[in-house]
Amino acid sequence: MKTPLLHERFPTHDPDWPFFRHLPLGERPTPVGRLSGLADGAAEVWIKDESGFGDLWGGNKVRKLEWVIAAALGRRSPTILTFGALGTNHGLATARFARAHGIHVALALVDQPLDEHVLLRSEQLEASGATIHRTRTKARTHLLAPWLILRHGRFVGGRFRPAYVLPTGGSSPVGMLGYVECGLEIAAQVDAGELPEPSHVVLPVGSGGTAAGLALGLRLAGLRTRVTGIVVNDRLPLDARRIAEMANRTARLLRRRTGDIRVTDLRPEDVTTTRDWLGAGYGHPTPEAERIIRDSRTIGGPELEPVYTAKALAALRDMNARGDLGDGAVLYLHTHGPR
Ligand SMILES: Cc1ncc(COP(=O)(O)O)c(C=O)c1O
Known part of the structure:
Protein backbone atom coordinates (compact mmCIF):
# COMPACT_ATOMS: atom_id res chain seq x y z
CA MET A 1 0.00 0.00 0.00
CA LYS A 2 1.27 3.47 -0.89
CA THR A 3 2.46 5.50 2.13
CA PRO A 4 0.80 8.94 2.02
CA LEU A 5 3.00 12.04 2.02
CA LEU A 6 3.17 13.73 5.42
CA HIS A 7 1.51 16.93 4.27
CA GLU A 8 -1.35 14.91 2.75
CA ARG A 9 -1.76 13.02 5.98
CA PHE A 10 -1.83 16.16 8.12
CA PRO A 11 -3.50 18.71 5.86
CA THR A 12 -4.90 20.91 8.63
CA HIS A 13 -3.25 22.52 11.61
CA ASP A 14 -4.01 20.81 14.89
CA PRO A 15 -3.93 23.32 17.80
CA ASP A 16 -2.57 20.58 20.07
CA TRP A 17 0.49 20.28 17.82
CA PRO A 18 1.49 23.89 17.13
CA PHE A 19 4.95 22.86 15.92
CA PHE A 20 3.81 20.05 13.62
CA ARG A 21 2.62 21.97 10.60
CA HIS A 22 3.45 22.25 6.94
CA LEU A 23 3.77 25.41 4.90
CA PRO A 24 4.18 24.71 1.17
CA LEU A 25 7.07 26.75 -0.24
CA GLY A 26 7.69 25.01 -3.55
CA GLU A 27 6.37 22.82 -6.33
CA ARG A 28 6.33 19.06 -5.78
CA PRO A 29 7.28 16.43 -6.67
CA THR A 30 10.75 17.46 -7.81
CA PRO A 31 11.69 15.86 -11.13
CA VAL A 32 13.62 12.62 -11.60
CA GLY A 33 15.46 11.56 -14.76
CA ARG A 34 18.47 9.73 -16.16
CA LEU A 35 21.89 11.33 -15.68
CA SER A 36 24.23 10.20 -18.44
CA GLY A 37 27.81 11.09 -19.27
CA LEU A 38 29.05 12.19 -15.84
CA ALA A 39 29.24 9.20 -13.53
CA ASP A 40 28.76 6.23 -15.85
CA GLY A 41 29.65 2.77 -14.58
CA ALA A 42 28.05 -0.54 -13.66
CA ALA A 43 24.94 1.09 -12.17
CA GLU A 44 22.51 3.22 -14.17
CA VAL A 45 22.61 6.76 -12.74
CA TRP A 46 19.45 8.78 -12.05
CA ILE A 47 19.05 12.27 -10.64
CA LYS A 48 16.39 13.84 -8.43
CA ASP A 49 16.73 17.54 -8.98
CA GLU A 50 15.94 19.60 -5.88
CA SER A 51 17.00 22.90 -7.47
CA GLY A 52 13.76 24.38 -8.71
CA PHE A 53 11.81 25.81 -5.79
CA GLY A 54 11.03 29.30 -7.02
CA ASP A 55 12.52 32.77 -6.77
CA LEU A 56 13.77 32.99 -3.19
CA TRP A 57 15.93 29.87 -3.21
CA GLY A 58 16.30 26.37 -4.56
CA GLY A 59 17.83 23.28 -3.06
CA ASN A 60 17.54 21.14 0.00
CA LYS A 61 16.98 23.96 2.49
CA SER A 171 18.63 19.77 10.90
CA SER A 172 16.24 19.71 13.85
CA PRO A 173 13.77 16.82 14.22
CA VAL A 174 11.12 19.16 12.77
CA GLY A 175 13.35 20.27 9.86
CA MET A 176 14.20 16.68 9.00
CA LEU A 177 10.50 15.99 8.35
CA GLY A 178 11.12 17.71 5.00
CA TYR A 179 13.42 14.91 3.94
CA VAL A 180 11.18 12.19 5.37
CA GLU A 181 8.68 13.67 2.90
CA CYS A 182 11.29 13.48 0.12
CA GLY A 183 11.83 9.76 0.84
CA LEU A 184 8.08 9.17 0.58
CA GLU A 185 8.02 11.19 -2.63
CA ILE A 186 10.77 9.03 -4.17
CA ALA A 187 8.72 5.94 -3.29
CA ALA A 188 5.67 7.44 -5.01
CA GLN A 189 7.80 8.13 -8.11
CA VAL A 190 9.04 4.52 -8.08
CA ASP A 191 5.40 3.35 -7.76
CA ALA A 192 4.40 5.53 -10.68
CA GLY A 193 7.16 3.97 -12.83
CA GLU A 194 9.08 7.25 -13.15
CA LEU A 195 12.30 5.61 -11.96
CA PRO A 196 13.40 2.12 -10.94
CA GLU A 197 13.82 1.41 -7.22
CA PRO A 198 17.37 2.64 -6.59
CA SER A 199 19.78 0.44 -4.69
CA HIS A 200 21.52 3.57 -3.34
CA VAL A 201 20.83 7.26 -3.05
CA VAL A 202 24.01 9.34 -2.94
CA LEU A 203 24.03 12.85 -1.48
CA PRO A 204 26.27 15.35 0.34
CA VAL A 205 26.24 15.45 4.15
CA GLY A 206 26.83 18.88 5.70
CA SER A 207 24.91 18.78 8.97
CA GLY A 208 23.30 15.38 8.34
CA GLY A 209 19.61 16.25 8.38
CA THR A 210 18.97 15.62 4.70
CA ALA A 211 20.54 12.15 4.85
CA ALA A 212 18.85 11.28 8.16
CA GLY A 213 15.36 12.40 7.13
CA LEU A 214 15.70 10.69 3.78
CA ALA A 215 16.82 7.39 5.31
CA LEU A 216 13.78 7.45 7.59
CA GLY A 217 11.38 8.36 4.78
CA LEU A 218 12.68 5.59 2.51
CA ARG A 219 12.34 3.11 5.38
CA LEU A 220 8.78 4.27 6.10
CA ALA A 221 7.88 3.83 2.45
CA GLY A 222 9.25 0.27 2.49
CA LEU A 223 12.03 0.85 -0.05
CA ARG A 224 15.32 -1.03 0.33
CA THR A 225 17.30 1.93 -1.01
CA ARG A 226 20.45 2.60 1.00
CA VAL A 227 21.43 6.17 1.84
CA THR A 228 25.10 6.76 1.02
CA GLY A 229 26.18 10.08 2.50
CA ILE A 230 29.28 11.88 1.27
CA VAL A 231 30.55 13.85 4.25
CA VAL A 232 31.72 17.34 3.24
CA ASN A 233 32.01 18.82 6.73
CA ASP A 234 34.81 17.93 9.16
CA ARG A 235 33.47 20.17 11.95
CA LEU A 236 30.73 17.79 13.08
CA PRO A 237 30.96 14.07 13.97
CA LEU A 238 28.94 12.87 10.98
CA ASP A 239 29.27 9.10 10.97
CA ALA A 240 26.53 6.50 10.42
CA ARG A 241 25.82 6.33 14.15
CA ARG A 242 25.16 10.06 14.28
CA ILE A 243 22.93 9.98 11.18
CA ALA A 244 20.91 7.09 12.66
CA GLU A 245 20.56 8.99 15.97
CA MET A 246 19.32 12.07 14.14
CA ALA A 247 16.83 9.99 12.13
CA ASN A 248 15.59 8.40 15.33
CA ARG A 249 14.86 11.76 16.93
CA THR A 250 12.55 12.48 14.02
CA ALA A 251 11.16 8.93 14.25
CA ARG A 252 10.22 9.61 17.89
CA LEU A 253 8.51 12.85 16.90
CA LEU A 254 6.55 11.03 14.19
CA ARG A 255 5.57 8.20 16.51
CA ARG A 256 4.26 10.71 19.05
CA ARG A 257 2.35 12.65 16.42
CA THR A 258 0.99 9.73 14.41
CA GLY A 259 0.82 6.92 16.97
CA ASP A 260 2.18 4.81 14.10
CA ILE A 261 4.20 1.81 15.26
CA ARG A 262 5.52 1.29 11.74
CA VAL A 263 7.91 4.17 12.38
CA THR A 264 10.78 1.97 13.54
CA ASP A 265 14.25 3.11 14.58
CA LEU A 266 17.22 3.06 12.23
CA ARG A 267 20.49 1.36 13.11
CA PRO A 268 23.92 2.68 12.11
CA GLU A 269 24.27 -0.35 9.78
CA ASP A 270 21.27 0.96 7.79
CA VAL A 271 23.20 3.91 6.34
CA THR A 272 26.66 4.51 4.89
CA THR A 273 28.78 7.61 5.33
CA THR A 274 32.23 8.26 3.92
CA ARG A 275 34.76 11.08 4.33
CA ASP A 276 36.88 9.91 1.39
CA TRP A 277 35.88 12.87 -0.79
CA LEU A 278 36.14 15.58 1.89
CA GLY A 279 39.66 16.75 0.95
CA ALA A 280 41.32 19.13 3.43
CA GLY A 281 38.00 20.00 5.08
CA TYR A 282 34.74 21.90 4.82
CA GLY A 283 34.82 24.35 1.94
CA HIS A 284 38.26 23.25 0.72
CA PRO A 285 38.39 22.43 -3.00
CA THR A 286 39.33 18.96 -4.29
CA PRO A 287 40.62 18.08 -7.79
CA GLU A 288 37.83 15.49 -8.32
CA ALA A 289 35.15 18.06 -7.47
CA GLU A 290 36.71 20.68 -9.74
CA ARG A 291 36.92 18.18 -12.58
CA ILE A 292 33.28 17.16 -12.36
CA ILE A 293 32.17 20.82 -12.22
CA ARG A 294 33.98 21.38 -15.54
CA ASP A 295 32.65 18.14 -17.05
CA SER A 296 29.08 18.95 -16.07
CA ARG A 297 29.38 22.40 -17.60
CA THR A 298 30.74 20.89 -20.83
CA ILE A 299 27.84 18.49 -21.30
CA GLY A 300 25.14 20.88 -19.98
CA GLY A 301 24.60 18.77 -16.85
CA PRO A 302 23.49 19.95 -13.40
CA GLU A 303 25.01 23.15 -12.01
CA LEU A 304 27.46 21.99 -9.35
CA GLU A 305 29.27 23.94 -6.63
CA PRO A 306 32.53 22.88 -4.95
CA VAL A 307 31.40 22.64 -1.30
CA TYR A 308 28.56 20.10 -1.46
CA THR A 309 27.19 18.86 -4.75
CA ALA A 310 30.44 18.45 -6.70
CA LYS A 311 32.01 16.38 -3.91
CA ALA A 312 28.94 14.13 -3.78
CA LEU A 313 28.71 13.58 -7.52
CA ALA A 314 32.50 13.06 -7.78
CA ALA A 315 32.16 10.36 -5.11
CA LEU A 316 29.32 8.70 -7.02
CA ARG A 317 31.46 8.80 -10.19
CA ASP A 318 34.41 7.10 -8.49
CA MET A 319 32.28 4.51 -6.67
CA ASN A 320 30.35 3.64 -9.81
CA ALA A 321 33.56 3.30 -11.84
CA ARG A 322 34.84 0.84 -9.22
CA GLY A 323 31.55 -1.11 -9.25
CA ASP A 324 30.85 -0.28 -5.56
CA LEU A 325 27.22 0.63 -6.24
CA GLY A 326 26.15 -2.64 -7.85
CA ASP A 327 24.58 -2.94 -11.30
CA GLY A 328 21.06 -1.70 -10.62
CA ALA A 329 19.94 1.92 -10.47
CA VAL A 330 21.55 4.57 -8.28
CA LEU A 331 20.01 7.94 -7.49
CA TYR A 332 22.00 11.16 -7.09
CA LEU A 333 20.09 13.65 -4.95
CA HIS A 334 20.96 17.05 -6.37
CA THR A 335 20.71 19.28 -3.29
CA HIS A 336 21.80 22.35 -5.26
CA GLY A 337 23.57 25.27 -3.60
CA PRO A 338 22.83 28.12 -5.99
CA ARG A 339 25.94 30.13 -6.91
C1 LIG B 1 23.77 22.47 -1.56
C2 LIG B 1 23.77 21.76 -0.27
N1 LIG B 1 23.78 20.42 -0.26
C3 LIG B 1 23.79 19.72 0.88
C4 LIG B 1 23.80 20.36 2.09
C5 LIG B 1 23.88 19.53 3.33
O1 LIG B 1 22.64 19.19 3.84
P1 LIG B 1 22.59 18.73 5.36
O2 LIG B 1 23.03 19.91 6.17
O3 LIG B 1 21.17 18.41 5.59
O4 LIG B 1 23.50 17.59 5.53
C6 LIG B 1 23.78 21.76 2.14
C7 LIG B 1 23.79 22.46 3.45
O5 LIG B 1 24.04 23.65 3.54
C8 LIG B 1 23.76 22.48 0.94
O6 LIG B 1 23.74 23.82 0.92
Whole structure:
Protein backbone atom coordinates (compact mmCIF):
# COMPACT_ATOMS: atom_id res chain seq x y z
CA MET A 1 0.00 0.00 0.00
CA LYS A 2 1.27 3.47 -0.89
CA THR A 3 2.46 5.50 2.13
CA PRO A 4 0.80 8.94 2.02
CA LEU A 5 3.00 12.04 2.02
CA LEU A 6 3.17 13.73 5.42
CA HIS A 7 1.51 16.93 4.27
CA GLU A 8 -1.35 14.91 2.75
CA ARG A 9 -1.76 13.02 5.98
CA PHE A 10 -1.83 16.16 8.12
CA PRO A 11 -3.50 18.71 5.86
CA THR A 12 -4.90 20.91 8.63
CA HIS A 13 -3.25 22.52 11.61
CA ASP A 14 -4.01 20.81 14.89
CA PRO A 15 -3.93 23.32 17.80
CA ASP A 16 -2.57 20.58 20.07
CA TRP A 17 0.49 20.28 17.82
CA PRO A 18 1.49 23.89 17.13
CA PHE A 19 4.95 22.86 15.92
CA PHE A 20 3.81 20.05 13.62
CA ARG A 21 2.62 21.97 10.60
CA HIS A 22 3.45 22.25 6.94
CA LEU A 23 3.77 25.41 4.90
CA PRO A 24 4.18 24.71 1.17
CA LEU A 25 7.07 26.75 -0.24
CA GLY A 26 7.69 25.01 -3.55
CA GLU A 27 6.37 22.82 -6.33
CA ARG A 28 6.33 19.06 -5.78
CA PRO A 29 7.28 16.43 -6.67
CA THR A 30 10.75 17.46 -7.81
CA PRO A 31 11.69 15.86 -11.13
CA VAL A 32 13.62 12.62 -11.60
CA GLY A 33 15.46 11.56 -14.76
CA ARG A 34 18.47 9.73 -16.16
CA LEU A 35 21.89 11.33 -15.68
CA SER A 36 24.23 10.20 -18.44
CA GLY A 37 27.81 11.09 -19.27
CA LEU A 38 29.05 12.19 -15.84
CA ALA A 39 29.24 9.20 -13.53
CA ASP A 40 28.76 6.23 -15.85
CA GLY A 41 29.65 2.77 -14.58
CA ALA A 42 28.05 -0.54 -13.66
CA ALA A 43 24.94 1.09 -12.17
CA GLU A 44 22.51 3.22 -14.17
CA VAL A 45 22.61 6.76 -12.74
CA TRP A 46 19.45 8.78 -12.05
CA ILE A 47 19.05 12.27 -10.64
CA LYS A 48 16.39 13.84 -8.43
CA ASP A 49 16.73 17.54 -8.98
CA GLU A 50 15.94 19.60 -5.88
CA SER A 51 17.00 22.90 -7.47
CA GLY A 52 13.76 24.38 -8.71
CA PHE A 53 11.81 25.81 -5.79
CA GLY A 54 11.03 29.30 -7.02
CA ASP A 55 12.52 32.77 -6.77
CA LEU A 56 13.77 32.99 -3.19
CA TRP A 57 15.93 29.87 -3.21
CA GLY A 58 16.30 26.37 -4.56
CA GLY A 59 17.83 23.28 -3.06
CA ASN A 60 17.54 21.14 0.00
CA LYS A 61 16.98 23.96 2.49
CA VAL A 62 13.46 24.57 1.29
CA ARG A 63 11.94 21.25 2.31
CA LYS A 64 13.24 21.69 5.85
CA LEU A 65 11.98 25.27 6.03
CA GLU A 66 8.45 24.17 5.06
CA TRP A 67 8.19 22.54 8.50
CA VAL A 68 10.46 24.89 10.45
CA ILE A 69 8.78 28.16 9.47
CA ALA A 70 5.36 26.62 10.05
CA ALA A 71 6.51 25.51 13.52
CA ALA A 72 7.89 28.98 14.36
CA LEU A 73 4.59 30.54 13.22
CA GLY A 74 2.68 27.96 15.28
CA ARG A 75 4.71 28.93 18.34
CA ARG A 76 4.28 32.65 17.55
CA SER A 77 8.05 33.10 17.65
CA PRO A 78 9.14 36.58 16.52
CA THR A 79 12.60 35.43 15.46
CA ILE A 80 14.39 32.31 14.25
CA LEU A 81 17.93 32.07 15.60
CA THR A 82 20.13 29.83 13.50
CA PHE A 83 23.77 28.99 12.97
CA GLY A 84 26.29 28.41 10.21
CA ALA A 85 29.54 29.45 8.61
CA LEU A 86 30.10 32.83 6.92
CA GLY A 87 28.85 31.66 3.53
CA THR A 88 25.91 29.68 4.86
CA ASN A 89 23.36 28.60 2.26
CA HIS A 90 21.08 27.52 5.06
CA GLY A 91 21.26 30.93 6.77
CA LEU A 92 20.42 32.82 3.61
CA ALA A 93 17.55 30.55 2.62
CA THR A 94 16.14 30.78 6.17
CA ALA A 95 16.43 34.58 6.19
CA ARG A 96 14.64 34.94 2.86
CA PHE A 97 11.77 32.52 3.43
CA ALA A 98 11.20 33.53 7.07
CA ARG A 99 11.10 37.20 6.18
CA ALA A 100 8.51 36.48 3.48
CA HIS A 101 6.36 35.04 6.30
CA GLY A 102 6.89 37.88 8.77
CA ILE A 103 9.58 36.25 10.92
CA HIS A 104 12.92 37.92 11.59
CA VAL A 105 16.11 35.83 11.43
CA ALA A 106 19.24 36.18 13.58
CA LEU A 107 22.39 34.37 12.51
CA ALA A 108 25.42 33.37 14.58
CA LEU A 109 28.22 32.81 12.08
CA VAL A 110 31.58 31.10 12.45
CA ASP A 111 34.56 31.70 10.15
CA GLN A 112 35.30 29.60 7.04
CA PRO A 113 37.90 29.87 4.25
CA LEU A 114 37.09 32.97 2.19
CA ASP A 115 36.53 32.68 -1.55
CA GLU A 116 34.47 34.60 -4.09
CA HIS A 117 31.38 32.55 -3.25
CA VAL A 118 31.65 33.15 0.50
CA LEU A 119 32.11 36.90 -0.02
CA LEU A 120 29.06 37.03 -2.27
CA ARG A 121 27.00 35.07 0.27
CA SER A 122 28.08 37.48 3.02
CA GLU A 123 26.82 40.41 0.95
CA GLN A 124 23.55 38.57 0.28
CA LEU A 125 23.19 37.82 4.00
CA GLU A 126 23.67 41.51 4.83
CA ALA A 127 21.02 42.41 2.25
CA SER A 128 18.56 39.78 3.51
CA GLY A 129 17.62 41.85 6.57
CA ALA A 130 18.87 39.19 9.01
CA THR A 131 20.73 40.30 12.14
CA ILE A 132 24.24 38.90 11.92
CA HIS A 133 26.43 38.01 14.89
CA ARG A 134 29.96 37.02 13.89
CA THR A 135 30.72 34.60 16.69
CA ARG A 136 33.78 33.31 14.76
CA THR A 137 34.26 29.96 16.57
CA LYS A 138 32.03 27.12 17.68
CA ALA A 139 33.08 27.61 21.32
CA ARG A 140 32.08 31.28 21.33
CA THR A 141 28.80 30.42 19.62
CA HIS A 142 27.94 27.95 22.40
CA LEU A 143 28.85 30.51 25.02
CA LEU A 144 26.76 33.27 23.47
CA ALA A 145 23.72 31.18 22.47
CA PRO A 146 21.70 31.61 25.74
CA TRP A 147 22.11 35.39 25.51
CA LEU A 148 21.14 35.40 21.81
CA ILE A 149 17.99 33.37 22.48
CA LEU A 150 16.79 36.00 24.97
CA ARG A 151 18.13 38.97 23.04
CA HIS A 152 16.00 37.97 20.04
CA GLY A 153 12.87 37.20 22.04
CA ARG A 154 9.90 39.55 22.28
CA PHE A 155 6.61 39.91 24.10
CA VAL A 156 3.82 38.66 21.81
CA GLY A 157 0.23 38.60 23.03
CA GLY A 158 1.36 39.42 26.58
CA ARG A 159 3.84 36.50 26.75
CA PHE A 160 7.59 36.52 26.33
CA ARG A 161 8.55 34.39 23.31
CA PRO A 162 12.25 33.57 23.09
CA ALA A 163 13.84 33.10 19.67
CA TYR A 164 13.02 29.81 17.93
CA VAL A 165 16.30 27.92 17.90
CA LEU A 166 17.15 26.16 14.68
CA PRO A 167 20.37 24.12 14.68
CA THR A 168 23.01 24.34 11.96
CA GLY A 169 21.74 23.32 8.56
CA GLY A 170 18.10 23.35 9.73
CA SER A 171 18.63 19.77 10.90
CA SER A 172 16.24 19.71 13.85
CA PRO A 173 13.77 16.82 14.22
CA VAL A 174 11.12 19.16 12.77
CA GLY A 175 13.35 20.27 9.86
CA MET A 176 14.20 16.68 9.00
CA LEU A 177 10.50 15.99 8.35
CA GLY A 178 11.12 17.71 5.00
CA TYR A 179 13.42 14.91 3.94
CA VAL A 180 11.18 12.19 5.37
CA GLU A 181 8.68 13.67 2.90
CA CYS A 182 11.29 13.48 0.12
CA GLY A 183 11.83 9.76 0.84
CA LEU A 184 8.08 9.17 0.58
CA GLU A 185 8.02 11.19 -2.63
CA ILE A 186 10.77 9.03 -4.17
CA ALA A 187 8.72 5.94 -3.29
CA ALA A 188 5.67 7.44 -5.01
CA GLN A 189 7.80 8.13 -8.11
CA VAL A 190 9.04 4.52 -8.08
CA ASP A 191 5.40 3.35 -7.76
CA ALA A 192 4.40 5.53 -10.68
CA GLY A 193 7.16 3.97 -12.83
CA GLU A 194 9.08 7.25 -13.15
CA LEU A 195 12.30 5.61 -11.96
CA PRO A 196 13.40 2.12 -10.94
CA GLU A 197 13.82 1.41 -7.22
CA PRO A 198 17.37 2.64 -6.59
CA SER A 199 19.78 0.44 -4.69
CA HIS A 200 21.52 3.57 -3.34
CA VAL A 201 20.83 7.26 -3.05
CA VAL A 202 24.01 9.34 -2.94
CA LEU A 203 24.03 12.85 -1.48
CA PRO A 204 26.27 15.35 0.34
CA VAL A 205 26.24 15.45 4.15
CA GLY A 206 26.83 18.88 5.70
CA SER A 207 24.91 18.78 8.97
CA GLY A 208 23.30 15.38 8.34
CA GLY A 209 19.61 16.25 8.38
CA THR A 210 18.97 15.62 4.70
CA ALA A 211 20.54 12.15 4.85
CA ALA A 212 18.85 11.28 8.16
CA GLY A 213 15.36 12.40 7.13
CA LEU A 214 15.70 10.69 3.78
CA ALA A 215 16.82 7.39 5.31
CA LEU A 216 13.78 7.45 7.59
CA GLY A 217 11.38 8.36 4.78
CA LEU A 218 12.68 5.59 2.51
CA ARG A 219 12.34 3.11 5.38
CA LEU A 220 8.78 4.27 6.10
CA ALA A 221 7.88 3.83 2.45
CA GLY A 222 9.25 0.27 2.49
CA LEU A 223 12.03 0.85 -0.05
CA ARG A 224 15.32 -1.03 0.33
CA THR A 225 17.30 1.93 -1.01
CA ARG A 226 20.45 2.60 1.00
CA VAL A 227 21.43 6.17 1.84
CA THR A 228 25.10 6.76 1.02
CA GLY A 229 26.18 10.08 2.50
CA ILE A 230 29.28 11.88 1.27
CA VAL A 231 30.55 13.85 4.25
CA VAL A 232 31.72 17.34 3.24
CA ASN A 233 32.01 18.82 6.73
CA ASP A 234 34.81 17.93 9.16
CA ARG A 235 33.47 20.17 11.95
CA LEU A 236 30.73 17.79 13.08
CA PRO A 237 30.96 14.07 13.97
CA LEU A 238 28.94 12.87 10.98
CA ASP A 239 29.27 9.10 10.97
CA ALA A 240 26.53 6.50 10.42
CA ARG A 241 25.82 6.33 14.15
CA ARG A 242 25.16 10.06 14.28
CA ILE A 243 22.93 9.98 11.18
CA ALA A 244 20.91 7.09 12.66
CA GLU A 245 20.56 8.99 15.97
CA MET A 246 19.32 12.07 14.14
CA ALA A 247 16.83 9.99 12.13
CA ASN A 248 15.59 8.40 15.33
CA ARG A 249 14.86 11.76 16.93
CA THR A 250 12.55 12.48 14.02
CA ALA A 251 11.16 8.93 14.25
CA ARG A 252 10.22 9.61 17.89
CA LEU A 253 8.51 12.85 16.90
CA LEU A 254 6.55 11.03 14.19
CA ARG A 255 5.57 8.20 16.51
CA ARG A 256 4.26 10.71 19.05
CA ARG A 257 2.35 12.65 16.42
CA THR A 258 0.99 9.73 14.41
CA GLY A 259 0.82 6.92 16.97
CA ASP A 260 2.18 4.81 14.10
CA ILE A 261 4.20 1.81 15.26
CA ARG A 262 5.52 1.29 11.74
CA VAL A 263 7.91 4.17 12.38
CA THR A 264 10.78 1.97 13.54
CA ASP A 265 14.25 3.11 14.58
CA LEU A 266 17.22 3.06 12.23
CA ARG A 267 20.49 1.36 13.11
CA PRO A 268 23.92 2.68 12.11
CA GLU A 269 24.27 -0.35 9.78
CA ASP A 270 21.27 0.96 7.79
CA VAL A 271 23.20 3.91 6.34
CA THR A 272 26.66 4.51 4.89
CA THR A 273 28.78 7.61 5.33
CA THR A 274 32.23 8.26 3.92
CA ARG A 275 34.76 11.08 4.33
CA ASP A 276 36.88 9.91 1.39
CA TRP A 277 35.88 12.87 -0.79
CA LEU A 278 36.14 15.58 1.89
CA GLY A 279 39.66 16.75 0.95
CA ALA A 280 41.32 19.13 3.43
CA GLY A 281 38.00 20.00 5.08
CA TYR A 282 34.74 21.90 4.82
CA GLY A 283 34.82 24.35 1.94
CA HIS A 284 38.26 23.25 0.72
CA PRO A 285 38.39 22.43 -3.00
CA THR A 286 39.33 18.96 -4.29
CA PRO A 287 40.62 18.08 -7.79
CA GLU A 288 37.83 15.49 -8.32
CA ALA A 289 35.15 18.06 -7.47
CA GLU A 290 36.71 20.68 -9.74
CA ARG A 291 36.92 18.18 -12.58
CA ILE A 292 33.28 17.16 -12.36
CA ILE A 293 32.17 20.82 -12.22
CA ARG A 294 33.98 21.38 -15.54
CA ASP A 295 32.65 18.14 -17.05
CA SER A 296 29.08 18.95 -16.07
CA ARG A 297 29.38 22.40 -17.60
CA THR A 298 30.74 20.89 -20.83
CA ILE A 299 27.84 18.49 -21.30
CA GLY A 300 25.14 20.88 -19.98
CA GLY A 301 24.60 18.77 -16.85
CA PRO A 302 23.49 19.95 -13.40
CA GLU A 303 25.01 23.15 -12.01
CA LEU A 304 27.46 21.99 -9.35
CA GLU A 305 29.27 23.94 -6.63
CA PRO A 306 32.53 22.88 -4.95
CA VAL A 307 31.40 22.64 -1.30
CA TYR A 308 28.56 20.10 -1.46
CA THR A 309 27.19 18.86 -4.75
CA ALA A 310 30.44 18.45 -6.70
CA LYS A 311 32.01 16.38 -3.91
CA ALA A 312 28.94 14.13 -3.78
CA LEU A 313 28.71 13.58 -7.52
CA ALA A 314 32.50 13.06 -7.78
CA ALA A 315 32.16 10.36 -5.11
CA LEU A 316 29.32 8.70 -7.02
CA ARG A 317 31.46 8.80 -10.19
CA ASP A 318 34.41 7.10 -8.49
CA MET A 319 32.28 4.51 -6.67
CA ASN A 320 30.35 3.64 -9.81
CA ALA A 321 33.56 3.30 -11.84
CA ARG A 322 34.84 0.84 -9.22
CA GLY A 323 31.55 -1.11 -9.25
CA ASP A 324 30.85 -0.28 -5.56
CA LEU A 325 27.22 0.63 -6.24
CA GLY A 326 26.15 -2.64 -7.85
CA ASP A 327 24.58 -2.94 -11.30
CA GLY A 328 21.06 -1.70 -10.62
CA ALA A 329 19.94 1.92 -10.47
CA VAL A 330 21.55 4.57 -8.28
CA LEU A 331 20.01 7.94 -7.49
CA TYR A 332 22.00 11.16 -7.09
CA LEU A 333 20.09 13.65 -4.95
CA HIS A 334 20.96 17.05 -6.37
CA THR A 335 20.71 19.28 -3.29
CA HIS A 336 21.80 22.35 -5.26
CA GLY A 337 23.57 25.27 -3.60
CA PRO A 338 22.83 28.12 -5.99
CA ARG A 339 25.94 30.13 -6.91
C1 LIG B 1 23.77 22.47 -1.56
C2 LIG B 1 23.77 21.76 -0.27
N1 LIG B 1 23.78 20.42 -0.26
C3 LIG B 1 23.79 19.72 0.88
C4 LIG B 1 23.80 20.36 2.09
C5 LIG B 1 23.88 19.53 3.33
O1 LIG B 1 22.64 19.19 3.84
P1 LIG B 1 22.59 18.73 5.36
O2 LIG B 1 23.03 19.91 6.17
O3 LIG B 1 21.17 18.41 5.59
O4 LIG B 1 23.50 17.59 5.53
C6 LIG B 1 23.78 21.76 2.14
C7 LIG B 1 23.79 22.46 3.45
O5 LIG B 1 24.04 23.65 3.54
C8 LIG B 1 23.76 22.48 0.94
O6 LIG B 1 23.74 23.82 0.92
